[in-house]
Structure formats: C-alpha cells, structure tokens
Amino acid sequence: MKKLLAALCVLCAAAQPQAQDKAQLDKARAEGKASFYANITAVEPIIKAFTADTGVTGEYTRISTSKFVATMITEFEAGKLMADVVQAPLPVLDLLKDKSVLASYRSPAAAGYPEWTRKDDKVQIFGIEYVALIYNKEKVKAADAPKRYEDLTLPKWKDKIVMPNPANHATTISWLVGLKENVFKTEAEWRTFLQGLAANKPMFVASFGPTPAPIESGEKLIAISMPKYIVTKAPAPLDWARVSQPLMGTPRAIAVASKAPHPAAARAFIDYWLSKKSMEMLAKDVGEYVLAPGIYPPIDGIKEAKVIAIRELSDAEIQKWGAEFKKIFDVK
Amino acid sequence: MNSSRTKLTWLLIAIVGALTVCPVVMLVLGSFSEGLTAFGHFTVDKYVAAYTDPGFYEVMVNTGIFVLASSLLSTLLAIFLAYLNTRTDIPFKFLFKIISIIPMMIPHLLFAVSWALLLNPSNGLINLGLKEAFGLDSAPLNIYSMWGMILVEGLLDLPIAYLIIAPAMASFDVALEESSRVCGAGTWRTLLRITLPVLRPAILAAFILGVVRSLASFAVPSVIGMPGRVHVLATYLYEMIATGFATDYGKAAAVGMSVLVASVTLIVVYRALTAESEKFVTISSRGFRPSVIELGTARMPLFGLVGLLSLVLIVLPVAVLMYTSLVPYSMVPSAKAFSMMSLKHWSDVLNDPISLLSLKNSLFLAVVGATLGVILSVFVAYVIVKVKTRAAGILESLSYLSFSFPGIVIGVGFMWFFVQTPLYATIWALLLGYIATYLPYGIRPMSSAFIQIHSHLEESSLVCGASPLTTMRRIIVPLLIPGIVSGWILMASMFVRELTLSVVLSRPGTEVLAVQILRFSEDGLWGKLSALGIVMILISTTLVVMATLVGNRFKAVQG
Numbered sequence: 075m076k077k078l079l080a081a082l083c084v085l086c087a088a089a090q091p092q093a094q095d096k097a098q099l100d101k102a103r104a105e106g107k108a109s110f111y112a113n114i115t116a117v118e119p120i121i122k123a124f125t126a127d128t129g130v131t132g133e134y135t136r137i138s139t140s141k142f143v144a145t146m147i148t149e150f151e152a153g154k155l156m157a158d159v160v161q162a163p164l165p166v167l168d169l170l171k172d173k174s175v176l177a178s179y180r181s182p183a184a185a186g187y188p189e190w191t192r193k194d195d196k197v198q199i200f201g202i203e204y205v206a207l208i209y210n211k212e213k214v215k216a217a218d219a220p221k222r223y224e225d226l227t228l229p230k231w232k233d234k235i236v237m238p239n240p241a242n243h244a245t246t247i248s249w250l251v252g253l254k255e256n257v258f259k260t261e262a263e264w265r266t267f268l269q270g271l272a273a274n275k276p277m278f279v280a281s282f283g284p285t286p287a288p289i290e291s292g293e294k295l296i297a298i299s300m301p302k303y304i305v306t307k308a309p310a311p312l313d314w315a316r317v318s319q320p321l322m323g324t325p326r327a328i329a330v331a332s333k334a335p336h337p338a339a340a341r342a343f344i345d346y347w348l349s350k351k352s353m354e355m356l357a358k359d360v361g362e363y364v365l366a367p368g369i370y371p372p373i374d375g376i377k378e379a380k381v382i383a384i385r386e387l388s389d390a391e392i393q394k395w396g397a398e399f400k401k402i403f404d405v406k
Numbered sequence: 407m408n409s410s411r412t413k414l415t416w417l418l419i420a421i422v423g424a425l426t427v428c429p430v431v432m433l434v435l436g437s438f439s440e441g442l443t444a445f446g447h448f449t450v451d452k453y454v455a456a457y458t459d460p461g462f463y464e465v466m467v468n469t470g471i472f473v474l475a476s477s478l479l480s481t482l483l484a485i486f487l488a489y490l491n492t493r494t495d496i497p498f499k500f501l502f503k504i505i506s507i508i509p510m511m512i513p514h515l516l517f518a519v520s521w522a523l524l525l526n527p528s529n530g531l532i533n534l535g536l537k538e539a540f541g542l543d544s545a546p547l548n549i550y551s552m553w554g555m556i557l558v559e560g561l562l563d564l565p566i567a568y569l570i571i572a573p574a575m576a577s578f579d580v581a582l583e584e585s586s587r588v589c590g591a592g593t594w595r596t597l598l599r600i601t602l603p604v605l606r607p608a609i610l611a612a613f614i615l616g617v618v619r620s621l622a623s624f625a626v627p628s629v630i631g632m633p634g635r636v637h638v639l640a641t642y643l644y645e646m647i648a649t650g651f652a653t654d655y656g657k658a659a660a661v662g663m664s665v666l667v668a669s670v671t672l673i674v675v676y677r678a679l680t681a682e683s684e685k686f687v688t689i690s691s692r693g694f695r696p697s698v699i700e701l702g703t704a705r706m707p708l709f710g711l712v713g714l715l716s717l718v719l720i721v722l723p724v725a726v727l728m729y730t731s732l733v734p735y736s737m738v739p740s741a742k743a744f745s746m747m748s749l750k751h752w753s754d755v756l757n758d759p760i761s762l763l764s765l766k767n768s769l770f771l772a773v774v775g776a777t778l779g780v781i782l783s784v785f786v787a788y789v790i791v792k793v794k795t796r797a798a799g800i801l802e803s804l805s806y807l808s809f810s811f812p813g814i815v816i817g818v819g820f821m822w823f824f825v826q827t828p829l830y831a832t833i834w835a836l837l838l839g840y841i842a843t844y845l846p847y848g849i850r851p852m853s854s855a856f857i858q859i860h861s862h863l864e865e866s867s868l869v870c871g872a873s874p875l876t877t878m879r880r881i882i883v884p885l886l887i888p889g890i891v892s893g894w895i896l897m898a899s900m901f902v903r904e905l906t907l908s909v910v911l912s913r914p915g916t917e918v919l920a921v922q923i924l925r926f927s928e929d930g931l932w933g934k935l936s937a938l939g940i941v942m943i944l945i946s947t948t949l950v951v952m953a954t955l956v957g958n959r960f961k962a963v964q965g
Contacts, residue, residue, distance in 0.1 A: 109914075113928075115928075115929045116929065118760075133914045134914065135913055135914055136925060138909065138924075138928070139651065140647050140648050140653050141653065141818070141909070141910060142651070143651055143652050143653060144653050144655055144818060144821075145821065145910070148821055148822060148825055149825060151445070152825040152826060152830075154825055154830060154831075156831065156913070163651070165651050166651045169651055169652050233528075239632060239645075241645060241649070242644070242645040242648045242649040243648065244648070244649065244650055244651060247649075277550075277633045278632055278633055278635070279632065279633060280628050280632060280644070280648075281928070282930075283927060283928040283929060283930045284629075284927070284930060285930070286736075286930045287736040287930055287932055288526075288528075288736075290735045290736040290737065291523070291529065291736040291737055291738055292528075292529055292738060293526055293528040293529050294528065303930060306929065306930075306931070307735055307930065307931075309734055309735070310734070310735035310736075389650035389651060389652050392649060392650045392651075393649050393650055396649045396650075404635070405635060405637075
C-alpha cells in the first residue's frame with residue numbers, strides 16, 4: 075500500500091509540471107503569436123518549427139546590430155515595443171537590461187546548459203559567435219595554414235588577408251582584445267602580433283558577412299571570419315585553421331522583453347529556442363556554436379576545438395580599443 | 407490669380423513641410439539630447455565631440471573630391487548620352503535610353519560589388535585580362551581607390567542626371583540653334599555657346615542632385631572605399647555608429663547637420679544661378695518643334711562609342727550579376743565554374759515566402775508611391791518655377807530637407823518620428839517616408855521642364871476663360887509629359903531599391919526587396935542576392951518601359 079501511495083505521489087509530482095506546461099502553452103496559444111527581435115542568420119526554419127509544434131505563430135524581426143539598441147529603446151520609450159523575445163550579443167542585452175527593457179525568466183529548457191551561461195535571472199546565454207581563421211582549401215594546403223595566430227604575421231600572407239575593419243567592427247575589436255586576455259602571455263607579444271598583422275596589409279570590410287566571398291573567389295587566401303560560413307556557404311572550398319590556441323567569440327544570449335505584448339508566448343518561445351531540437355537545427359543548418367550539451371556544428375574538427383566566450387567589453391572600451399587599432403592598422 | 411498661387415504655395419509648404427521637417431526636427435533634437443533617443447537633457451557635447459575629431463577634416467577633403475568629381479562625371483556623361491539620344495539620328499534610341507538608366511535599377515551595393523569583381527587588383531576579371539594581354543606582372547588597375555569610387559559613383563548617379571537633362575534637351579527649340587548657324591557658327595560652337603548655356607538650369611540641377619546623392623551614398627564608400635582605406639563622410643559616419651553596441655545616432659546627426667547646411671546652400675546657389683528663368687524658356691506660344699540633328703558620317707562611330715561605353719559600364723556589371731546568381735559560390739569564371747552552374751539560388755529566392763512578400767510590397771510602394779509623388783511634384787515644381795516669391799524658395803528648400811541628410815541617419819529620424827504616430831510599423835510609414843525623402847527626384851525633372859514653358863501659354867489659356875486647374879490639365883501637363891515620365895521613372899526605380907529608410911521602418915509583413923537583399927549581403931549569400939537583384943532590375947525595367955509607353959501614348963493623343 076505504501077509503495078502504491080509513493081508511486082502515486084511520484085506520478086502526481088511528475089504530472090504537475092506537465093500540467094503547468096500545458097496551461098502555459100494554452101495561454102501562449104490564446105495570445106496567438108510571439109514576436110522575436112534578433113539579428114541572426116537563417117533561423118526561419120526554427121520559427122516555422124515553433125509555429126508548427128506549439129500552435130503559436132512565431133514572427134521574426136531582423137534588425138541590424140548597429141540599429142538594434144536604438145530601435146529597441148525608441149520603441150520601449152514610446153510604449154510601442156513590439157518584441158516579446160530579444161536575442162543579441164550579450165553586451166547588447168546587458169545594455170537593454172540596464173534600461174529595464176528585459177524581464178525575468180529562467181527557462182526550464184536551459185537546465186542542462188553550463189552554469190556560467192546563466193548570468194542572472196533575465197539573460198540566458200545559448201551560444202558563442204566564434205571567430206576563426208578561414209582559408210581557401212583549394213589555394214592553401216592544410217599543412218600551410220596557420221598553426222597559431224602569430225603565423226598570420228608571416229610575410230607569405232602579405233596582401234592575402236581579409237578581415238572586418240578593426241577600427242569600428244565591435245566583434246572584431248572584442249576578439250582582438252580577447253587575444254590579449256586569453257592567448258598571448260604578455261601585452262608586448264600581443265602588440266607585436268598586431269603590428270605584424272597590420273604590416274601584412276589586410277583588406278578591410280564592414281563586417282564578417284563580406285569576408286568569405288574574397289576567399290571563395292581566390293581574391294584573398296585567408297580571413298579572420300566565422301567557421302559557420304563553412305556550413306552556410308557549402309560547397310565553397312572553405313576550411314578553418316586548426317590553431318593550437320582557443321577559438322573565441324562573443325556570447326549570444328536571449329531574454330523576454332519586460333513589456334512583452336505576449337508574455338506567455340514569449341516564455342514558450344524561449345523554452346522552444348533553448349530545446350535540444352532548436353539548438354540542433356541552429357548548429358546543423360546554420361553552423362552556430364551552441365552551448366546545449368553534446369551539440370556541435372557539422373564542421374570537421376570543431377568538436378575538439380576549445381571555444382571560449384570573451385569578456386564583454388563596454389562601449390567605452392570598444393571605442394578606446396577601436397581608436398588604438400585605428401592607429402596600429404593605419405586606418406585613415 | 408496671385409491669391410490662388412499664394413494659397414497653393416502655402417498649402418504645399420504645409421504638406422511638404424509635414425513630410426520632411428518632422429524627421430529632421432527629431433534628428434536636431436537627438437543631436438542636442440543626452441542619451442540615445444530624441445528626448446534627453448540638452449547638451450552640445452555631441453557637436454563638440456563630432457567636430458573636434460582631428461580625422462574629420464581629412465575626411466571632408468576626401469569627401470569634397472569624391473562628390474565633386476563623381477557628380478561632374480555623371481553630369482558630363484548624361485549630357486553626352488542625352489544629346490545623342492534626344493537630338494541626333496543615332497540608331498536604336500529606345501535601347502540607349504533603357505541602357506542609360508539601368509544603373510538606377512541595380513541595387514548600389516550589387517553594382518559596387520560587380521565592379522570589385524571586375525577590377526580588384528588580386529583577381530579582377532579586367533585586370534586578369536589586361537595582365538594576360540600585355541604580359542604584366544601586377545594588376546594595372548585598382549578599384550579600391552579614390553578614382554574607383556568616383557567612377558562607380560559617377561555611373562550610379564548617371565541616370566538621375568540623364569533623366570533631368572534629357573527632357574530639357576527634348577524640349578529644346580531648334581530655332582535657337584538654327585539662328586546660330588545662320589550667323590555662321592559651326593556645330594561645336596553652337597553646342598557650346600547656345601545649346602549648353604540654355605540648358606544651364608537642367609545641367610546645374612543634375613550636378614547638384616549628384617552632389618547631394620553622392621554625399622549621402624554609402625554603398626560605394628563601403629564596398630570600394632573601405633578596402634582601399636579611402637574614407638569619406640558616409641564611412642566616417644558608419645564608423646561613428648558602428649563602434650560599439652549603443653549606437654549614438656544623435657552624434658551622427660550632429661555631423662549630418664553640416665551636410666544639410668551644404669545641401670541647402672547649394673540649392674540657394676542654384677536658385678541664384680537660374681533666377682532669370684525667362685532666359686531659359688524654349689517653349690513659348692510662338693510655336694516650338696524639337697528637331698533631329700543628322701550625324702552624317704559620325705553616326706555609326708558615335709553609336710559604336712556609346713555601345714562600347716554601355717557595354718563596359720553597364721552590361722558587364724549586369725552580366726557579372728547574372729553569372730554570380732548561377733554559380734554556387736563566388737568563383738572566377740572557369741570551366742569548373744561553368745560546370746557547377748545551376749538555378750539553385752533562383753529556386754531558393756523564388757520559393758522564399760519573405761522574398762515574394764518583399765517583391766509584392768516593393769511593387770506596391772513603387773507604383774503607388776511614385777504616382778502620388780509625381781502628382782505632388784507637379785504642383786511643387788510649378789510653384790518653385792512659376793511663383794517667384796520667398797515662400798517658393800522656402801518650399802524648394804523644404805523639398806530637399808530629408809533628401810539632403812545622409813541616408814544612414816535619416817532613417818532613424820523617420821523612426822523617431824513615426825513611432826509617435828499610429829503609422830509606425832505599417833506600409834504607410836514606408837510610403838510617406840519614401841515620398842518625403844525622394845521628392846527631389848520628382849521635382850527636378852519637372853522643374854527643368856517647367857522652366858522651358860513660357861508663361862504666355864498659361865496666360866493665354868486664362869485669358870480665354872479657363873480656370874487655373876483646367877490650364878494645368880489642358881496646357882501645362884501635356885507639355886510636361888517628358889518631365890512627368892522622367893520623374894515617375896526616377897521615383898519608381900528608387901522606391902524599388904530603397905534601403906536606408908526601409909531597413910529601419912520595415913517590419914514583419916512590410917518587408918521590401920532592398921532589405922531582403924541586405925539580409926543576403928549580411929549573410930554573405932551573394933548568389934541569392936544577385937538573383938533577387940536581377941528580379942529587382944527586371945521589375946524596374948518593366949516599370950520604365952511601361953512609363954515610357956504611356957508617355958508616348960499621351961504625346962500621340964495630344965497630337
């Protein structure tokens with residue numbers, strides 16, 4: 075009898091969250107839709123799957139990073155914020171949090187994520203916008219690809235490199251500072267690397283988006299870019315340099331908006347986004363580096379790479395280092 | 407008569423003012439506000455920070471060279487093409503007209519990328535050909551330079567200049583040239599002493615519009631200037647807003663104010679230079695007939711020259727786009743590249759619901775927006791040219807307000823404004839924003855045409871008892887058909903590829919083509935981007951052909 079009662083208790087306990095989930099989902103369905111503000115590539119299949127699986131319509135508004143904070147704050151202050159869920163690099167969400175644009179929500183779907191991904195009860199980190207050295211594997215043999223970041227300063231790469239402008243591209247600035255803090259032993263070594271890289275006269279473009287094309291076409295041979303392009307630009311002859319040092323990138327995070335027009339739908343969307351199914355889609359189809367345990371993008375060797383999140387730089391720091399890199403790289 | 411003109415002037419000032427002043431006022435507020443929005447505590451810090459930057463002055467010198475040279479190039483090319491097309495017996499005229507306005511239809515980003523593929527120093531196709539042909543060790547040409555920027559921007563601004571100069575040239579009274587010849591002047595002397603001076607308003611208008619456009623241009627400085635480390639105002643502003651995550655558009659607006667002041671000054675100078683507009687009248691009540699000059703033996707060589715110009719300057723970049731849309735990734739043409747060609751990018755784009763919705767929205771905005779814009783432009787141009795009061799001057803300056811602001815900033819001004827209204831995030835916000843910003847595209851060709859219509863025609867109609875509206879409908883508008891067609895084409899083509907406002911104002915359900923193209927560009931998906939770009943060019947071409955045919959039909963009906 076005791077055993078039966080205990081089994082009943084366990085069943086009831088298990089059924090309670092399920093009942094809660096169902097009630098939550100019913101509420102989300104009643105709200106109708108979840109509006110998702112982000113600037114992330116090719117996530118439409120996840121939005122579509124969310125709509126199909128939950129019965130709540132997912133709606134994606136893509137806003138360029140340079141306009142993201144301005145748009146969010148303008149809408150928020152005018153009482154017209156249409157976002158339910160916000161996804162962006164971590165520094166952006168921290169800025170929005172400071173302006174009270176984000177609400178508290180801890181998703182049960184993030185339970186298996188590493189502890190460091192839960193900074194507080196508002197923001198959940200789910201991926202790293204990882205940067206690597208991407209080269210044209212038809213023009214460069216794997217054996218000749220850099221083995222360390224310092225190899226980029228070798229004369230053989232002169233006029234062969236493309237990278238986002240280090241004077242203003244925030245992620246590149248953060249990445250270069252990340253090298254100082256995580257890779258080089260001393261600041262002097264780091265500065266020598268920067269000067270060597272600058273001496274090789276890299277071609278600058280506005281962001282990571284335009285970096286793969288010159289590599290694919292052979293205009294340049296190697297890029298400071300993102301491994302995800304190996305997936306999204308297949309069958310382009312792209313590969314990444316297996317450097318002995320860690321790969322680094324800015325954390326990507328997600329949160330519910332504080333005045334979300336559809337709060338239950340927002341929570342349902344975040345639960346779905348952080349689920350294994352969505353993260354697998356993000357890794358497999360878009361090549362993103364996600365933090366859900368055991369899920370990796372289908373890029374040879376990435377599973378073995380050490381990928382770390384770089385420190386969030388404040389805007390003042392980004393501007394300070396941008397000005398410094400402007401001098402080092404002779405950006406007029 | 408005067409009272410109705412005054413009422414019309416003030417009514418138009420109210421309409422145009424409401425459209426163009428609001429976003430600029432928001433930007434002025436933002437430039438004097440602490441924080442990231444338009445409503446913060448008063449500060450002048452943003453101006454101090456913007457104008458004390460030591461790099462600012464070098465950027466201004468580069469900007470001056472870039473805008474003046476590219477505007478000069480576009481104006482000279484436009485005069486050359488317009489003269490051949492409208493005044494001579496050069497063959498295949500219709501084709502030439504289409505070719506000369508094609509750059510207008512290509513998204514600027516794509517046009518600049520095409521030129522980078524042709525003339526980059528590493529493996530640009532033209533450079534590879536020249537190296538092969540002349541056995542050179544290094545690439546002879548480098549597009550990533552100031553001259554590369556001038557060339558590409560000049561070509562992009564050519565259609566605007568052409569569509570302003572061509573209607574004026576089409577309405578030219580041959581009697582002036584004949585008198586010159588009777589007095590013993592040759593063709594060149596007549597061209598330099600009679601034709602071009604009489605066309606001064608149109609030429610100046612084209613040049614000034616080119617200056618204003620290249621000041622606001624971002625695609626060419628970004629794709630060609632940035633890799634060559636040649637920075638102009640647009641990339642300077644980009645650097646200002648892109649460094650960091652909390653973008654301060656107020657500071658960018660503070661820099662934009664100097665562009666605004668420069669543009670308004672140019673308009674004042676233009677008005678002063680064309681103040682005695684009676685001098686430029688060529689269609690009066692004494693009869694007018696545009697005539698065709700026989701090129702004689704120069705006919706075919708000139709046709710060959712223009713054909714070559716069109717091939718190198720326009721057909722080649724479009725061919726690059728077509729090629730890019732067929733290969734799986736960015737590849738130099740080779741046997742391998744041709745063997746890998748497929749319609750995959752086309753299929754992806756044509757089956758993508760957002761791309762299809764963007765297409766529908768852009769088409770709606772182009773047709774409805776350009777039609778409304780042209781109707782407004784007819785009245786505004788009439789007042790600007792025919793009502794020579796201070797209020798008319800105010801109206802002209804107002805019509806340039808949003809247009810003069812750097813594109814990278816004006817979109818945010820509109821967002822700050824529309825968010826205060828129920829129009830925010832609707833297609834109507836885009837429609838109004840487009841008309842407000844690109845009003846000069848409608849007004850300029852119409853003004854050039856109005857200048858050449860003598861007030862005797864209007865006065866004769868009024869004396870015969872027709873109302874001002876009937877006079878406008880029966881006398882003025884039929885004579886304005888070339889200007890109306892030009893204005894409509896300029897506006898519709900612009901609206902099909904408009905990006906700067908759309909990227910800020912477009913939301914789910916109101917996506918437009920240029921924003922979708924930007925998404926592909928941000929993701930480095932050049933194949934899809936090229937496919938959608940070609941769809942955009944096809945739409946614009948269809949609109950241009952339709953507008954031209956309707957214009958011709960109207961002219962035929964009017965007899």
